[in-house]
Amino acid sequence: MGRIKSIARRTFLIGSAAIVGGVAFGYYAYKKPIANPLLDDLADGAAAITPYVLIDQNGITLITPRTDVGQGAYSVQAALIAEELDVRLDQVNIDPGKPSTAYYNGKVAFEGFPLAATDSSYIAQKGRVMGDVAGKLLGLQLTGGSSTVSDAYEKLRMAGAVARATLLAAAAQKTYIDVTDLKTRDGAVLFPDGSTISYLELAPVAATIEPVTEISLKPESEWRYLGKDMQRLDIVSKSTGTQSYGIDVVMDGMVFATVRTNPRRGDMISYDDTAAKNMRGVNNIVPITGGIGVIADNTWRAFQAAHAVEFNWGPAPYPKTTDDMWAVVGDSFTKKLQDSQFTDDGDVDEALAVADVLEAEYRIPYLAHAPLEPMTATVLLTDIRLDIWTATQIPRFMQANAAKLTGLDVDDVHIHVLMSGGSFGRRLEDDYVLQAVEIAQTIKGTPVKMTWQREQDMTHDFPRPMQMSRARGAVKDGQVDALDLGIAAQSVTASQIGRVGLPVAGPDMMIVAGAWDQPFSIPNYRVTGFRVPEMVPVSSWRSVGASGNGFLHDCFLDELIHVAGADPLEERIRLCWHEPSRKVLEAVGEMSNWGSKMGPNRGRGVAFTLSFGVPVAEVIEVTNTADGIRIDKAYVAAEVGRVMDPVNFDNQVQGGLIWGLSHAIYGALTFDDGMPEQDNYDTYEVMRMYQTPEIIVRGLENSDQIRGIGEPPVPPAAPALANAIFAATGKRIRELPLIKHIDFV
Amino acid sequence: MQLSVNGNSYDVDVEDDMPLLWVLRDELGIHGPKYGCGIAQCGACTVHIDGESVRSCSYAVGDVDGEITTIEGLGTPDALHAVQQAWITHQVAQCGYCQSGQIMEAAAFLATNINPTDTDIDDAMSANLCRCGTYPRIRVAIKSAAATLRGA
Numbered sequence A: 001m002g003r004i005k006s007i008a009r010r011t012f013l014i015g016s017a018a019i020v021g022g023v024a025f026g027y028y029a030y031k032k033p034i035a036n037p038l039l040d041d042l043a044d045g046a047a048a049i050t051p052y053v054l055i056d057q058n059g060i061t062l063i064t065p066r067t068d069v070g071q072g073a074y075s076v077q078a079a080l081i082a083e084e085l086d087v088r089l090d091q092v093n094i095d096p097g098k099p100s101t102a103y104y105n106g107k108v109a110f111e112g113f114p115l116a117a118t119d120s121s122y123i124a125q126k127g128r129v130m131g132d133v134a135g136k137l138l139g140l141q142l143t144g145g146s147s148t149v150s151d152a153y154e155k156l157r158m159a160g161a162v163a164r165a166t167l168l169a170a171a172a173q174k175t176y177i178d179v180t181d182l183k184t185r186d187g188a189v190l191f192p193d194g195s196t197i198s199y200l201e202l203a204p205v206a207a208t209i210e211p212v213t214e215i216s217l218k219p220e221s222e223w224r225y226l227g228k229d230m231q232r233l234d235i236v237s238k239s240t241g242t243q244s245y246g247i248d249v250v251m252d253g254m255v256f257a258t259v260r261t262n263p264r265r266g267d268m269i270s271y272d273d274t275a276a277k278n279m280r281g282v283n284n285i286v287p288i289t290g291g292i293g294v295i296a297d298n299t300w301r302a303f304q305a306a307h308a309v310e311f312n313w314g315p316a317p318y319p320k321t322t323d324d325m326w327a328v329v330g331d332s333f334t335k336k337l338q339d340s341q342f343t344d345d346g347d348v349d350e351a352l353a354v355a356d357v358l359e360a361e362y363r364i365p366y367l368a369h370a371p372l373e374p375m376t377a378t379v380l381l382t383d384i385r386l387d388i389w390t391a392t393q394i395p396r397f398m399q400a401n402a403a404k405l406t407g408l409d410v411d412d413v414h415i416h417v418l419m420s421g422g423s424f425g426r427r428l429e430d431d432y433v434l435q436a437v438e439i440a441q442t443i444k445g446t447p448v449k450m451t452w453q454r455e456q457d458m459t460h461d462f463p464r465p466m467q468m469s470r471a472r473g474a475v476k477d478g479q480v481d482a483l484d485l486g487i488a489a490q491s492v493t494a495s496q497i498g499r500v501g502l503p504v505a506g507p508d509m510m511i512v513a514g515a516w517d518q519p520f521s522i523p524n525y526r527v528t529g530f531r532v533p534e535m536v537p538v539s540s541w542r543s544v545g546a547s548g549n550g551f552l553h554d555c556f557l558d559e560l561i562h563v564a565g566a567d568p569l570e571e572r573i574r575l576c577w578h579e580p581s582r583k584v585l586e587a588v589g590e591m592s593n594w595g596s597k598m599g600p601n602r603g604r605g606v607a608f609t610l611s612f613g614v615p616v617a618e619v620i621e622v623t624n625t626a627d628g629i630r631i632d633k634a635y636v637a638a639e640v641g642r643v644m645d646p647v648n649f650d651n652q653v654q655g656g657l658i659w660g661l662s663h664a665i666y667g668a669l670t671f672d673d674g675m676p677e678q679d680n681y682d683t684y685e686v687m688r689m690y691q692t693p694e695i696i697v698r699g700l701e702n703s704d705q706i707r708g709i710g711e712p713p714v715p716p717a718a719p720a721l722a723n724a725i726f727a728a729t730g731k732r733i734r735e736l737p738l739i740k741h742i743d744f745v
Numbered sequence B: 001m002q003l004s005v006n007g008n009s010y011d012v013d014v015e016d017d018m019p020l021l022w023v024l025r026d027e028l029g030i031h032g033p034k035y036g037c038g039i040a041q042c043g044a045c046t047v048h049i050d051g052e053s054v055r056s057c058s059y060a061v062g063d064v065d066g067e068i069t070t071i072e073g074l075g076t077p078d079a080l081h082a083v084q085q086a087w088i089t090h091q092v093a094q095c096g097y098c099q100s101g102q103i104m105e106a107a108a109f110l111a112t113n114i115n116p117t118d119t120d121i122d123d124a125m126s127a128n129l130c131r132c133g134t135y136p137r138i139r140v141a142i143k144s145a146a147a148t149l150r151g152a
């Protein structure tokens, strides 16, 4: 790492764009320093040297604004700061901070630009800076897109380094010892004579001086935490039942609530709560948007009463059945609904005019997020102030929407972000929180904890869109020669970003993510996105567009490779022009001993998807038993530039693969009479331990791009499994969930 | 009615058919057992009654006849049960929401079998679901807890 200079003032956010140096953006609002939110209510003698490091009488607090939804975000953010600040992780408190533009995410907006992650051209570099600009201008404080590490990698280490340098300067000022003679260790400054002074003692002096911004980051060789196995900060609490989640909030005088709203997502025409009102413990039943809220003295009593209410629900604002919806999707492959065509190499039409053409149609269903902790929020509303305690990935949007709903000033809405029992993208929405606020409006001054029943959660999700692809392709001389892939899906971006009140324009890259941007040099190669009109409102689901497109793209590529008579792994390697991607394919081949003989009724499949800048290759081995398909073993190789914490990396990759397999086998949200037909885990089945294969993981570090790993292992899982089933049985399954077409053990 | 939870006795005034889970969580403020499905499909609410694992979301409080143990009573951060220690050593948790139930299920199972085979483990644990996909680490942690319990 070179020496970094910047013009930071105490209110300046140390951001990655500043590092590039000399980039003239010409955006005043972007260059304008962002206020440090920690300075607002700082006690005397306390220091908030950057928006990420607070030192006061409570000790050292590191601000970790990306939400922990189970991916270990708090721990990795803390480690990045601690590495440079030179503190041990057991010496610090962590706090997610309050909603602030200072905590904008400069990386997540990039995913919206039509720039492949593998593109290192000048335009692409500029585009990435634009993503940072957009993130800052919009104050995109959100957790998603596997962006936490890539966004924080320099930002948080610099925040730690600035704080450390300033504390050193404070020590020098206090003692008149030259700063070059000072060192730091574990939260203290070390003097030449061996004596020490703690950061806490230095805080009052540090608070009075300008932050030192001429800093250099440690070389990797001096890292104490990063790149090594770390113990997650929440591992003890999560192993002893002492971790508090959103659902565990307790407040004095709190009442318990739940809601029931139209499972068709339309209006509520009428309801009859005669029986429900008189049930034990029920305080009140109140109408809210699209349904009712029940206020009671116990969550279960609220659930019971909600069941006892009779409803007359209005119709769905979308087609009534899954079949009707498929008709809409199928009708969307038109010029008028064409959304994008960013890959169009060679002459696809000519290549397909002459050859024997392989054609296939693929389908994937709507999918629910269904994190194990259902949606909950605790709300306390008074005439002058609103407090919300909840697990969320979008604190700032929620704050704005709650202000709008209550008529309060944004500054009077206080969001307290809590630990979340999973999310997978679900907590990028604030519908449940606004419902709790609506209930609180009827009982001002009393804290209300609203908990969704699982049934409400499953039937009121914003699912992953259903998708169809129509693919045509051809081979020549034993090689893949042409691939023409059309993908039709609703726009997640338009649906979701529209709900948080941001403008959206232009093509939605998520319709084709994981397909248009794959690093293969197929001579004639075209990927076209078609935008299906909005039906069921949709949202980001772990790995978003790539989650389904991995299956649509890779399985059809596999079909072509088989027609060509080539080896599935060898041909992918031959077609791949991107060095880091080729290396993950080679690695997974070596790990799985690709090409070795397998027994009877056995088969292996390989799949590759590059998503969120991370190339991932997976090999899955299956046996076709008398009771159905058994998944024996899985191998995953992924390239993230630098593995921050090998233990958590391993856990995330295994979890991502299992998530992908689980939904590939079982996942489907289907509709009848406008209502979801699945409402709990008995009908929305998930993979269990006995079905889980042994999973072997390897993280590669060949690239200089630092990336996150929460989502990228998901997309190749479904195609690797489907390709393995083909290898073992000769049966090519082109529709998910696979269980519709083949049995599993 | 009288309930004995983690060695403490409580007097609660609730309907007989209220699930034990909601008595623990909302009446007694014991939050280790979690609500995931309410229909005995996920295992997040698992507690012990006289050492046997039950799904407290689907167990009417009126039917309870015995000592209830929740994860809080199994062990604490300062005095960990062998299963909890193994869960920490192998860093099982991701979101952690299922883990109270996983740990209670594993502890009840290992109390009857400290020499489990892979199949035994799969059979015992497959009714507990984990959306985050921590199954491989749970397997490893159970084997290591079993070794501890054997004194190996």
Ligand code: FES
Pocket: B034, B035, B036, B037, B038, B039, B040, B041, B042, B043, B044, B045, B046, B055, B056, B057, B058
């Ligand atoms: S909440 Fe009891 S089994 Fe799911």
Ligand code: FES
Pocket: A070, A372, A421, A422, B093, B094, B095, B096, B097, B098, B099, B129, B130, B131, B132, B133, B134
């Ligand atoms: S760790 Fe999240 S559900 Fe199991």
